[in-house]
Amino acid sequence: MTRQTLSQALRLLPALALLAGGGAARADDAPLANEVRAGAYFVHDATQANDLSGPFTPAGINIRVGDVTTAYFAYLRRLDDNWGLELAGGIPPKVKTYGKGPATVGSVPFDGQEVATAKWFSPSVLLDYRFLTPAYPVRPYVGIGFNYTRFYDLQSTPAGDAANGGPTRVSLSKSFGPAGTVGASWQITRQFNVLAAFSAARVNSNYRSDTAGVIRTTRIHFNPRAFIVAAGYSF
Numbered sequence: 001m002t003r004q005t006l007s008q009a010l011r012l013l014p015a016l017a018l019l020a021g022g023g024a025a026r027a028d029d030a031p032l033a034n035e036v037r038a039g040a041y042f043v044h045d046a047t048q049a050n051d052l053s054g055p056f057t058p059a060g061i062n063i064r065v066g067d068v069t070t071a072y073f074a075y076l077r078r079l080d081d082n083w084g085l086e087l088a089g090g091i092p093p094k095v096k097t098y099g100k101g102p103a104t105v106g107s108v109p110f111d112g113q114e115v116a117t118a119k120w121f122s123p124s125v126l127l128d129y130r131f132l133t134p135a136y137p138v139r140p141y142v143g144i145g146f147n148y149t150r151f152y153d154l155q156s157t158p159a160g161d162a163a164n165g166g167p168t169r170v171s172l173s174k175s176f177g178p179a180g181t182v183g184a185s186w187q188i189t190r191q192f193n194v195l196a197a198f199s200a201a202r203v204n205s206n207y208r209s210d211t212a213g214v215i216r217t218t219r220i221h222f223n224p225r226a227f228i229v230a231a232g233y234s235f
Contacts, residue, residue, distance in 0.1 A: 031134050032191065032234035035076040039195075039230025041090045043068050046223040049207070051101070054216030056165065060101040063115065063207075065222060068093045072228050082130050086143060088181075088199075089123035092152075099163065108162045115160035116170050122149040122224075124179040124201060140184040147179035147201035149222075156209070164211040171209075172220070177202035185232065197228045 045065040052061040070093035078084045095118050099110040126145035151172035161168050183197025203222040208215065 031078055031081065033078050035078070035193075035232050035234045037072070037074040037076065037088075037195070037230045037232040039072045039228060041070050041072040042227045043070070043093070044225050045095075046225060047220065048223065049220040050218045052207075052209075052216050052218045054209075055214050057216055058102060058105055061105070061110070062100040062218075063097050063220070064100045066096040066098060068095050072230055074230070076128070076232070081134055084128045084130065086126040086128050086145075087123060088126065089121075092119045092121050094119055094153075099159075105163045109159070110163050113159040113163070114157050115163060116154065116156050118151050118154040118170075118172065120149055120151050122147060122201075122203070124148075124199070126179065126181060128181075130185075134187075137187045138184060139187070141182070141197075143181040145179050147175075147177055147203065149175040149201075149203045149205070151205065161211075164209060164216070165214070166211050168209050168211045170207070173206040175203045175205050175222075177204065181228075183228070191234050193232045193234070195228070195230055195232060197230075199226045199228060200224065 044067045047063065047065045049062055051059065071091040072088070073090060074086055074088040076084050076086045096114050097116040097118070099113045099115045101111055103109070103111045124145060124147040126143035128141050128143040130139050130141040132139045151174070154170045154172060156164065156168040156170050179199065179201035181197050181199040183195055185193045185195040187193045201224055203224055205220050205222065207218045207220050209217075
């Protein structure tokens with residue numbers, strides 16, 4: 001994640017606090033059982049992939065995935081004062097994929113070119129543990145669980161078609177893997193809070209492209225890392 005993106009995220013916190021309303025949490029207020037959250041995901045994919053393999057494929061052909069920002073939503077069910085179950089996700093963003101490797105493939109520019117786009121649906125289910133007691137307005141927390149990712153609406157760009165040698169269909173397999181988060185929430189009133197968190201998940205997928213019957217494949221480790229800022233409403 002770039003320093004500029006982190007700075008933008010942190011600047012959202014005061015605005016979220018104003019939306020949540022004024023006043024301090026009272027020590028005798030027990031937390032409510034349900035909470036909904038809305039905010040922003042700032043996602044960086046630390047992509048690692050094997051070089052693309054297949055017929056007529058030059059050595060060293062690889063990819064990288066661009067950063068993306070999207071809306072964040074979550075539902076939290078509190079089991080007691082410290083434990084809770086969280087379902088988190090966001091509006092599926094359009095993710096851009098760029099060529100990595102040789103400057104050209106044949107006479108076609110490749111390195112740094114946008115070669116494909118995709119959308120992903122990627123919810124996570126987490127078991128959260130919140131430190132301290134409800135008497136403390138600021139409470140750090142950690143969570144661990146699982147992530148499911150499904151890719152759809154995959155498109156090869158004109159630059160991708162040119163590098164592949166013609167119109168190309170691309171696909172990515174589904175992924176299921178561990179996920180975790182660490183963050184802190186600030187209870188503004190009994191019902192409203194703001195939070196900041198960092199989350200990570202293991203997302204691995206098999207890539208396949210088909211250019212007039214010429215099949216090329218690779219294994220991609222997306223390694224998504226996300227910074228989250230959000231406001232929560234309890235009821």
